[in-house]
Amino acid sequence: MKKETIRSIISLLIFAIGAAVTLPMATGVFIDKLKPGPDIGLDTEEWDFPTDPEDTDPPETPDNPSDTTASPENPGTEPEDRTSSPSDNTTSPEDTSAPSSDVTTSTVTTVHVTTESKTQAPTTVAPITTSSSSQTVPVYFGQGYAYKKVDKSFFADALFIGDSRTVGIRNASAGRFDNAVFFADIGVSAAKAMANKYEASYGADTNGKRVSLGTMTLKDLLAKQKFGKIYIMVGVNELGGSITGITNNIIKLKDMCLQYAPDAKIVIECNLHFTAAAEKNYIAKGSTWMTNDRMNQVNAKIAALADYKQIFCIDINEKYDIPSGTFNPDYSGDGVHPTSKYYREGILILRIEKRIYDLNGHTLTLRNAEKEDAEILLPYLKRVCGETRFLLREADECQEMTVEQEEAFISSHTENDRACLVLAELDGVYAGNASFETAGRSRRNAHRAEIGIALYADYTGMGIGKKLFSFILELIGKCGFESAELTVVEGNTRAIHMYESFGFTETGRIPKANKYDDGTYADNIFMVRTMKP
Amino acid sequence: MNFNSLEFIFIFLPMFLAAYYVMPAGRRNIVLLAGSILFYLTGVWNAPQNLLLMVLSVIVNWLLGIAIERFCLQRKIWLCAGIIFNFGILFLYKYAGLYDSLTDGSLVSSLKLVFPLGISFNSFRAVAYLADVSHAKCFAEDSLTDFAAWYMMFPTVTAGPITEYSVMRKELHGRTVDVDSFIKGFRDFVFGLGFKALLAGQLGAMWSGVCAIGWDSVSSALAWLAIIAYSLYIYFDFAGYSLMAIGIGRMLGFTLPENFRTPYMSKSMTEFWRRWHITLGTWFRKHIYIPLGGNRVGRVRLIFNLLAVWVFTGIWHGSTLNFLLWGLFLFAVLMLEKFVIKKYLDKYSWLGHIYMALLIPLSWTLFAFTNMRELGESIVRLFPFLPQGETYPIWHDWLDYFLRYWKYLIPGLVCCTGLPFYIKKKLEGTIVWDIIIAVIFVFSVWIITKMDADPFMYGQF
Numbered sequence A: 001m002k003k004e005t006i007r008s009i010i011s012l013l014i015f016a017i018g019a020a021v022t023l024p025m026a027t028g029v030f031i032d033k034l035k036p037g038p039d040i041g042l043d044t045e046e047w048d049f050p051t052d053p054e055d056t057d058p059p060e061t062p063d064n065p066s067d068t069t070a071s072p073e074n075p076g077t078e079p080e081d082r083t084s085s086p087s088d089n090t091t092s093p094e095d096t097s098a099p100s101s102d103v104t105t106s107t108v109t110t111v112h113v114t115t116e117s118k119t120q121a122p123t124t125v126a127p128i129t130t131s132s133s134s135q136t137v138p139v140y141f142g143q144g145y146a147y148k149k150v151d152k153s154f155f156a157d158a159l160f161i162g163d164s165r166t167v168g169i170r171n172a173s174a175g176r177f178d179n180a181v182f183f184a185d186i187g188v189s190a191a192k193a194m195a196n197k198y199e200a201s202y203g204a205d206t207n208g209k210r211v212s213l214g215t216m217t218l219k220d221l222l223a224k225q226k227f228g229k230i231y232i233m234v235g236v237n238e239l240g241g242s243i244t245g246i247t248n249n250i251i252k253l254k255d256m257c258l259q260y261a262p263d264a265k266i267v268i269e270c271n272l273h274f275t276a277a278a279e280k281n282y283i284a285k286g287s288t289w290m291t292n293d294r295m296n297q298v299n300a301k302i303a304a305l306a307d308y309k310q311i312f313c314i315d316i317n318e319k320y321d322i323p324s325g326t327f328n329p330d331y332s333g334d335g336v337h338p339t340s341k342y343y344r345e346g347i348l349i350l351r352i353e354k355r356i357y358d359l360n361g362h363t364l365t366l367r368n369a370e371k372e373d374a375e376i377l378l379p380y381l382k383r384v385c386g387e388t389r390f391l392l393r394e395a396d397e398c399q400e401m402t403v404e405q406e407e408a409f410i411s412s413h414t415e416n417d418r419a420c421l422v423l424a425e426l427d428g429v430y431a432g433n434a435s436f437e438t439a440g441r442s443r444r445n446a447h448r449a450e451i452g453i454a455l456y457a458d459y460t461g462m463g464i465g466k467k468l469f470s471f472i473l474e475l476i477g478k479c480g481f482e483s484a485e486l487t488v489v490e491g492n493t494r495a496i497h498m499y500e501s502f503g504f505t506e507t508g509r510i511p512k513a514n515k516y517d518d519g520t521y522a523d524n525i526f527m528v529r530t531m532k533p
Numbered sequence B: 001m002n003f004n005s006l007e008f009i010f011i012f013l014p015m016f017l018a019a020y021y022v023m024p025a026g027r028r029n030i031v032l033l034a035g036s037i038l039f040y041l042t043g044v045w046n047a048p049q050n051l052l053l054m055v056l057s058v059i060v061n062w063l064l065g066i067a068i069e070r071f072c073l074q075r076k077i078w079l080c081a082g083i084i085f086n087f088g089i090l091f092l093y094k095y096a097g098l099y100d101s102l103t104d105g106s107l108v109s110s111l112k113l114v115f116p117l118g119i120s121f122n123s124f125r126a127v128a129y130l131a132d133v134s135h136a137k138c139f140a141e142d143s144l145t146d147f148a149a150w151y152m153m154f155p156t157v158t159a160g161p162i163t164e165y166s167v168m169r170k171e172l173h174g175r176t177v178d179v180d181s182f183i184k185g186f187r188d189f190v191f192g193l194g195f196k197a198l199l200a201g202q203l204g205a206m207w208s209g210v211c212a213i214g215w216d217s218v219s220s221a222l223a224w225l226a227i228i229a230y231s232l233y234i235y236f237d238f239a240g241y242s243l244m245a246i247g248i249g250r251m252l253g254f255t256l257p258e259n260f261r262t263p264y265m266s267k268s269m270t271e272f273w274r275r276w277h278i279t280l281g282t283w284f285r286k287h288i289y290i291p292l293g294g295n296r297v298g299r300v301r302l303i304f305n306l307l308a309v310w311v312f313t314g315i316w317h318g319s320t321l322n323f324l325l326w327g328l329f330l331f332a333v334l335m336l337e338k339f340v341i342k343k344y345l346d347k348y349s350w351l352g353h354i355y356m357a358l359l360i361p362l363s364w365t366l367f368a369f370t371n372m373r374e375l376g377e378s379i380v381r382l383f384p385f386l387p388q389g390e391t392y393p394i395w396h397d398w399l400d401y402f403l404r405y406w407k408y409l410i411p412g413l414v415c416c417t418g419l420p421f422y423i424k425k426k427l428e429g430t431i432v433w434d435i436i437i438a439v440i441f442v443f444s445v446w447i448i449t450k451m452d453a454d455p456f457m458y459g460q461f
Helices: A003-034 A164-172 A190-195 A218-224 A243-260 A276-284 A292-304 A340-346 A371-387 A403-414 A464-479 A493-501 B006-022 B025-043 B049-070 B072-103 B119-134 B144-152 B165-173 B179-213 B220-252 B278-292 B299-317 B321-347 B349-368 B372-382 B397-416 B419-427 B431-450
Strands: A158-162 A181-184 A197-202 A212-217 A229-233 A265-269 A311-314 A354-359 A362-368 A420-426 A429-438 A448-455 A483-489 A505-515 A521-530
Touching: A003 B006, A003 B179, A003 B431, A158 A164, A158 A218, A164 A181, A181 A218, A190 A243, A212 A218, A218 A243, A229 A243, A243 A265, A243 A292, A362 A464, A420 A464, A429 A464, A448 A464, A464 A493, A483 A493, A493 A521, B006 B025, B006 B179, B006 B220, B006 B431, B025 B049, B025 B144, B049 B072, B049 B119, B049 B144, B072 B119, B119 B144, B119 B165, B119 B278, B144 B165, B179 B220, B179 B397, B179 B431, B220 B349, B220 B372, B220 B397, B278 B299, B299 B321, B321 B349, B321 B372, B349 B372, B397 B419, B419 B431
Parallel strands: A158 A181, A158 A229, A229 A265, A265 A311, A448 A483
Antiparallel strands: A181 A197, A197 A212, A354 A362, A362 A420, A420 A429, A429 A448, A483 A521, A505 A521
């Protein structure tokens, strides 16, 4: 054989060896791609959310002809897990049990109200004659919360567990979280968080430096330090697994945290969305499981885990998304992580309060007021003053109030940690509001909350007031006030009865405090209730 | 399909080569055409109408070539028609998006415009073909299948090199295809694969990582490190691709033109553009610069000619503003060199190298950012003497990235030099080189299996 031929054969042989070495690698990848979604060793048994026993009771409200539970006229308003309201007449405190069956749709239009057991039982389960609220636990999804600024000290006992997005928060926090501990790394999943060792460190300071606590497992970290709040955001790195599998792992992680930190509040954060472009890119490259849709499914399951007593769920996507429900591309460089600047801005988010209730088939939304709401509130104020004797002003006096004054009023509540202005909307239409603030400027009064509440006349008598008031009281309790007080005008019997049902008692009156244009008088009744610490 | 994807290396290429080598010489162009159609189809999977566009383009250009030859008295008209056809389509796809954003229209969605694979490169090849026929530099291709095989041939259809029909015609009609072509072609192919998978992929990841942080939160040191990584990335990506194309061409019996000649070793920007994307520069020189008069005109006209070339070069690369700025920046630098400093750069090579070490990353900065705000932020970061604004870089972020990526940065810088090519020249033909090639192949495939295939960067053109 010619020398060249031999050389050629040798070359081909060498190349063939190279190909042979690489062939198994390549076939491995091909087989993986053909499999329906990579399995990450998760158990796939269906996880049944335990249902509240009352879910299955048939409706038993003979004195409530307006009860729409079983009526055929409103089939569209109830999702299948909608329960009846058999317990209108009970006065025993309801123990909120585990979440009801999960909501698989990504929008929630009707949600059940909670009647959380408080230590003062009777107040929360007052018979509500017009509404047919059920006693199941709320399933908030997505619309859980609006935002309230908190002081940095709020995070002194916080632990953040998560993946690269949490790493981003840690690195970009520029001093806002340098007292909170982070247990996060790129690629972390719930399973890994439970098993592996990662670096625990404080958040970065304004120079970008952060103090490390060392590398350890989560269990060690929980043993080492006591945390009051644990924030968890995982899911994106295991999105290839089954949805129930991912949820199971998150539940195990949550349980592990509860086991080693039984007093901590757990806040499970919904995973951030991808930008539309990044999602398309993943799908084009064959990673068809990296979609916002799957992310939303995981997030829905996460939301269902919350009981709002110890387990909470927040969804920051509200702040980062564009209307299509995908991550705002301006906030991200790679479509998967916010840029540092937007991590910092997202960090302003934290305490959140917004509720959605079902009221006789109508949707009642309670939310924090924003400056933009000045435009609804002002005419409301003007109108409502004219509707009733029971407020402080005559109608014409209200006419002079300006938008700026109203905005200022709103700001003084939204920017204050210990004040709140909550708006109530029924089916999206503004119905009324309630607010509280500290009873005085000085430290000596700061432990008392002063409440104001009013509804449009059209919206009274529906149970909105009760929901609104109950919500306000809950917020007042959370803010740590020791007592709540309000002034009600004599003659407003319905309101007085409601306040009494919530535990307020009359402690004094100012006789003839209000003089009306027609010459009549009415007393101001002062009512107070102590809040349990 | 990307050349550095497992599908291409382990499925398409082996099957295609098997069919190609088995066929008798006369049938090879048909096999090439069939394979190229299949290849193009996988590339336009999301927009199959683009395959029809490609077929239309082939047929129209083929007919025009024949028309120019047949009706040589009206050849200028036919040539014009060809230019309008090819560039018209190119303009439409390239600038419909820009038009939409400026006029708030919906041209893109109403016409369902999806940018066709390789249209920028192929329209240039078509126009060059028609011009060459018109100037009697070559005969028009009579056979539709042969023309289609040349136009759509999969080694060059995605992103060049911009081959000239007049040069390839001979091989198109008769070429030697033997074991030797396979072996030599495979060596070049794997060499390019190494550039792309081992260097470009990782450096590209570093670049994306820094971009993900957000340029307003990056320290100056990291900004420079990142832009150097980007410069290396774009070179290894495109040069790697070109080498792979040349290698495949070799395997098929074609001699495809060189596209890169260690451009980062240039001592001036003028020299750089004779060593970077050579086929593009040649095209611009032959079909824009020289027809405009080249440098055989007065100084003013010369400047105008160069300006025209660089504006077109800029906008060919992309329809966003930054590409135009990039073209203008290069024009300004070239003017500066031509009339002022080139002689110094040529005289003192150390000066030239330092000068280019600064200019290359800077020019790529303009190229890299399509978003003007990010471009502004990155420029501010690169020059710390500019007012920085509010910024919270992570402490020692550059160190962090350097420690993570030095394994690719250092070899990257070394491979920019002539060293790898020198070694290749010295060792090619020996068993040692073949073993090296096999090792590069194994590592490249291994790294590809570990990360997602990185769509070839120039493919967006």
